[in-house]
Amino acid sequence: MKLWRWLLSCLLRSLADGACAEPAAAEKGAGGSPELPFPGPSAAGSAREREDALRKSFKRIMHLNLLSSNDNITAFYGINQFSHLYPDEFKAIYLQSRPFKVPKYTPGVRLNGTETPLPAKFDWRDHNVVTQVRNQETCGGCWAFSVVSGIESVYAIKKKVLEELSVQQVIDCSYNNYGCHGGSTVQALIWLNQTGEKLVRDSEYPFKDQTGLCHYFSQSTFGVSITDYVSYNFSGQEDEMMKMLVEWGPLAVIVDAVSWQDYLGGIIQYHCSSGEANHAVVITGFDRTGDIPYWIVRNSWGRSWGIDGYAHVKIGSNMCGIADEVSAVFV
């Protein structure tokens, strides 16, 4: 049984009779502490601490849901695989993107003169150029997941072949970042553009959930290198940003994802400031057909998080700071 499920049933029981026993020995890990779905140093601690964290999650979720009003459009929040973590623990593991100042976008840059009207709905997933959602586990390498996902898609758009490329290679080899302890998408792109490093297949250099030594491959090994990239601040210009997405491919962006700990689905319109960017993700599309237009955002927390691993974020008010640091790559 997953620990968070146990904690949930335990919490519900304890709300009823005020008692909650320690988990049975069989449910404890080797070190005597309970087995967590995402084990890691920050996720350690006694069952009682986990129970307390879960109780706090309940309170937080109730507050977050106050604005949802069951309309099935506004984002809703609830118990998920992160509910047993205190927000500080969650942040220490999952929110390890570091910001990088980028210039304000000037309309016209790189856009071809002939502007086709923007579609009401567009998603690169419909073009079969987006790989399966991955899981960064306890590695703070969201920045590498974001950049690699963008490169995979742009390569697939150009070459009509969708390859899963190595995230571990970027985590281990991008010397200007901090591996699983954090990094910046723009720094990773600077490194890739300067060195011409070829990203090999994921199967060749699989994800290990920790920073390792950089492996080198012979020139004959298949790999994808980038030829250029751009990074801009699109704040106040999300219409332009949609054009970029259609013309250039999925966009690597950073967001303030503190409230994403509890996200289950719906369009994020509240509780998401643009104050502190801390998580890197990828925008694969947008949908403007309903009352609330939204970005379709691919995360790296596995497919069980959010909407099959994705989140929907309102377009037009720099929600979560999504337009502050936007990068596109070229292969």
Ligand SMILES: *[C@@H]1O[C@H](CO)[C@@H](O)[C@H](O)[C@H]1NC(C)=O
């Ligand atoms: C919201 O509810 C309506 C009516 O039940 C349904 O048709 C629609 O698909 C739902 N939308 C989402 C995003 O779940």
Ligand SMILES: *[C@@H]1O[C@H](CO)[C@@H](O)[C@H](O)[C@H]1NC(C)=O
């Ligand atoms: C822009 O136009 C040039 C010249 O016509 C063409 O080669 C290029 O592929 C176009 N770029 C995009 C992104 O459509």
Ligand SMILES: *[C@@H]1O[C@H](CO)[C@@H](O)[C@H](O)[C@H]1NC(C)=O
């Ligand atoms: C990326 O590298 C190419 C080739 O060296 C260079 O022309 C280009 O200016 C670089 N792009 C950026 C954004 O630095």
Ligand SMILES: *[C@@H]1O[C@H](CO)[C@@H](O)[C@H](O)[C@H]1NC(C)=O
């Ligand atoms: C992006 O631009 C907006 C408006 O020009 C500005 O308020 C914001 O601070 C910028 N964001 C970053 C991260 O530089």
